[in-house]
Amino acid sequence: MDLMKKIWAAAQSDKRRIVLPEGNEERNIEAAGKIQELGLAYPILIGGKDEIEAKAKELDVDLSGIEIIDPEKSENLNKYITAFYELRKSKGVTMEKADKIVRDPLYFATMMVKLDDADGMVSGAVHTTGDLLRPGLQIIKTAPGVSVVSSFFIMQVPGSTYGEQGTLIFSDCAVNPNPNEDQLAAIAIATAETAKRLCNMDPKVAMLSFSTMGSADNELVDKVRNATQKAKEMRPDLDIDGELQLDAAIVKKVADQKAPNSKVAGKANVLVFPDLQAGNIGYKLVQRFANAEAIGPICQGFDKPINDLSRGCSSDDIVNVVALTAVQAQNNK
Structure with missing residues (x-):
């Protein structure tokens, strides 16, 4: 059994909630359907529900049973804004700034992981590595005893x-x-x-x-x-x-x-x-x-698992990174 088959099997044995903040992007929608079908995790898509469902219909992707969260309509939005303010007020963040920042899907998703409403996050099909690292370092931070992500x-x-x-x-x-x-x-x-x-x-x-x-x-x-x-x-x-x-x-x-x-x-x-x-x-x-399969980049050193993608990734790449993130979350508990 090759390594990814082992990781898939591990992910399937103890499914985790993995949030995809680029939820309205086609590869993420396709990946969410595959992840659900394979039983690798409980995917959560962030974005407008109507837009995501319309794109899924165009792509012939079944999103039955997959949670879709619009930050603007979430019952947890105020909780996340307040928690982010408490985390960052010493850095000059006001409640007004926190309100604006947390509505961003990347920050919203990172707060979900921070407050245990999700076990891990995967992003990067659209955003850069820097876009992922900023909320990660501000909110999740490094694991105890770890000096560098x-x-x-x-x-x-x-x-x-x-x-x-x-x-x-x-x-x-x-x-x-x-x-x-x-x-x-x-x-x-x-x-x-x-x-x-x-x-x-x-x-x-x-x-x-x-x-x-x-x-x-x-x-x-x-x-x-x-x-x-x-x-x-x-x-x-x-x-x-x-x-x-x-x-x-x-x-x-x-x-x-x-x-x-x-x-x-x-x-x-x-x-x-x-x-x-x-x-x-x-x-x-x-x-x-060498026609090699390159799975990643996967982050290490964060207190909770949040992971990056190459912007040239395929939906299958997202599936593999979600599986790895789920196993990281299992090891993190």
Whole structure:
């Protein structure tokens, strides 16, 4: 059983309420119908009921039993406005500002998650990652003991034996443009925990660079090297190693030559990129050249699960991210 089948099965075993704030967008409507049909979650669409139902009819999507909430007509609107004001009044937010902000579907949906009226949220088919992160950091905030929110992709490469028979986790490919060494160490640890808890992997975490174990001397390499050391000191129980070039991380023959004493080299299933440019380029290269399935970006580090989508996503991509969000919510309880 491949990884997503396992995640689907887990989501179906204990269904969670996942809110889709872009509820009037066609891919979200199609996804909601599929999610309901597959029993992966209880989807909630945010938007005007008449508009959503009219679009569903055009798309031949059955929304029977799916909750549709119009923020302007919600009985919970005043509760969310008051709660948001209490959260943000120290930052200068007035009740008037709160009233305006919370009517935005993204903020409304995030307040649903905050106040346990939904277990998780998925957005990004229309909005940017920044649009998602702002309410997330203002309302949900980071989990206890977590210093930075980051993201990961599950990459499934057909016919490959690298990682877990072609499945690898890439991080961070969507959130932090240029993490410092402390942030990079935190990202490595968070991604290792994600691999264990969400993907049932034994994580082998490679801290990627253009250098392997001192083969190059540069401040960019120093950042990765120092981050690796800090991650090891914080979590000596995890297999984290670096700095490693990509081939040394995943190819045993290369690892035997370049890093023969490493527990990770040649066996890595979690790849931590040194910055967002490398991560974003890396996952898209694999996705396009290897015809890989790129599932994500999935956020990690929030106190409750809220997740992003690529604006080029399909309705099937939304289904998969909702399933992952539901399993994150199960683990969050």
